[in-house]
Amino acid sequence: MHDALTGLLEQRAPVGRETWRSWWDQLGDGGLDQAQAVALLASLTSRLPDHETLRHLLDSLAERRPATPVTTAWEGTVNVxxxxxxxxxxxxxxxxxxxAAAAGVKVVKTGSRAYTSSLGSVDLLERLGIRLTSSRAQTEDTLAAHGIAFAGPFVYPTQLTRLARTVAPHSMKPFGRFLNALGPFLADLPVTAQVTGVSAAAPLDTLRHLARSTTTRRIWLTSNDTGADELLPFATNTIHGENSLTRIIRPGELTPGDGSFADLRPATDTTAAAAHFLTVLAGDAGRIATRTVCLGAAALIVASGTRRDWLSAVSLAEEAIRSGAAHDLAQRLAAAPAPAPRTLAVTGA
Incomplete structure (x- = not known):
């Protein structure tokens, strides 16, 4: 049994970077069988390990990323x-x-297909007819053209793909709790800031430690007293910022505080999800839905540095919906042709 798996099962903390390096080496060489791969994922899912173990795991994956194209940081760009x-x-x-993008913020959205819900962001985009980008250069081009880009699987470590192939025909869906919790820290994009909603199903304290030890971008973690991974106008929300700074947004502070989850229900039929989503962007899904989306967009506006004042950020988001700009942006992106491939010089060759 590999030392990484033994360490997780015996709850020896931390499992160090060298141990994780050995795990990925053996996985790549075919030295780990399906049983060990499934056991490791099951262990990570049933009990997320300490933040040091996770930091070593993340660093062991980061150092295996291929040489990246020469590019400058995407100043003012935020990932949600x-x-x-x-x-x-x-x-x-x-x-x-x-x-937020319709309000003038450069936004990159990373995500996945559904692990714990009926429809993940990738599933929704597919129904909307919006393409994921397939490279960093293509993401830059899409950002330049539309102010928003939805990054594809290329942002995630290839070792996770190898892990999925090793556990096949088992699905990765049962391991969604671990993948969802760590996923926000795995995407490799040169954004300035990242806003990550944390549900009650995720270990907030552990993720706060990981956020503080991440040096490539500023990370805000949001949580609230309802257990949802979104900012909600009818909840008490906490934004955990850099250097342990927090901001609490209470009901009625930035928007009226009435409403409930009944106002935010998804479409009853997933085939109607795209149409329902467009009514949300048009401001036609009810005032609570509009307020909720504007509060989330305001977080991206402030995190990006576009506005410093939250009230003005909410107003900017409201105008992006009221003017039709957000709805029009989604339709333009769906109608846009696929960007032409672009080659950049590569470092580290």
Whole structure:
């Protein structure tokens, strides 16, 4: 049995970077069988290990990334991604991404297909006819053209693909709790900031430790007293920022505080999800849905540095919906042709 698996099962903390390096080496060489791969994922899912073990795991994956194209940091660009879990709603963070982009913020959205919900962000985008980008260069081009891009699987370590192939024909879906929790820290994109909603199903304290030890971007983690991974106008929300700074947003502070999850329900039929989502962007899904999306968009507006004042950020988001800009942006992106491939010089060759 590999030392990484032994360490997790025996709860020896931390499992170090060298041990994780050995795990990925043996996985790549075919030296780990399906049983060990499934056992490791099951252990990570049933009990997320300490933050040091996870930091070593993340660093062991980061150092295996291929040489990246020469590119500057995407100043003022913010990534929005959640941990999933919590009460069922429509895809609020995806809607907030469109609204913030329509308000002038450069937004990248990372995500996945559904692990713990009926419809993940990738599933929704597929129904909307919106393509994921397939490279960093293509993401840059899409950002330049539309102000928003939805990054494809290329942002995630290839070792996870190898892990999925090793456990096949077992699905990765049973391991969604672990994948959702760690996923926001795995995407490799040169954004300035990241806003991540954390549900009650995810270990907030552990993720806060990981956020503080991440040096490539500023990470805000949001949580609230309802257990959802979104900012909600009818909940007491906490934003955990850099250097342990927090901001609490109470009901009625930035928007009226009435409403409930009944106002945020997803479409009853997933085939109607795209149509319902467009009514949200048009402001026609009810005032609570609109307020919720605007609150989420405001977080992206402030995190990006576009506005410093939350009230003005909410107003900017409201105008992006009221003017039709957010709805029009989604339709333009769906109608846009696929970007032409672009080659950049590569470092580290």
């Amino acid at each position: 991604v959640g941990t999933g879990g919590g009460p069922r709603t429509f895809n609020i963070s995806t809607a907030a991404a469109f609204v």
